[in-house]
Amino acid sequence: MAKLKVAGGRVEVVLSQKERLAALRGDVSADLGEVAEIRVSARPFGELRGIRAPGAGFPGVIALGTWRHRGGKDFVAVYRGRPAVVVELAPGGEFGRFVVGVEDPDATAAAVRAALAPDGVPAAAR
Template structure:
């Protein structure tokens, strides 16, 4: 199972070897200063935005890899029927959101909120803005 770790000044999504293979991606590293919000999403499917770009998606089974949407891309390592830690990142980051199922989501989120230097106070994930119609 994926883990969210803080190593020095970085937030790391640590993947197992099979998650790396399934997600077609290695461990994800972002500066801890890029963390904007940390939330726990009780409904796992709400953490998935956009469509699969790279990785594995088994409906009702597993979603791991990069998901794309009109506002950018997210990295997800989500298992169904479990709460998900959602880490919203600042625009300078390669991803807009990291969504990871962890063994203890509340404790993980609390630790990240404590360690992130400049985090916003809201605990609710903001929706992606809808692009205007071009028709």
């Protein structure tokens, strides 16, 4: 299962070996300064926008890889029955957002917020 973590001033989506094969790419990351918003989504499949290209997916079961849409592209790793953390990123980067299903989305989102700034406000929102 994918993990969302903060390391070296970056927010990273770390994939398992099987997920890397299915997503047709390795881990992805963005600078913490690019983070505009972090939120938890109880319905991660409702967060998908556009079409999968490249990656793996089965509607309502798994979505893994790059989703391209009119405004750019997102990186997603979501699974049925698992809430996700949505990391909105500032314009201009490779991805517009990360949507990652995790075991404890509230704790994961709180950990990323804590790494952003002492007051928990994303740098892009200041």
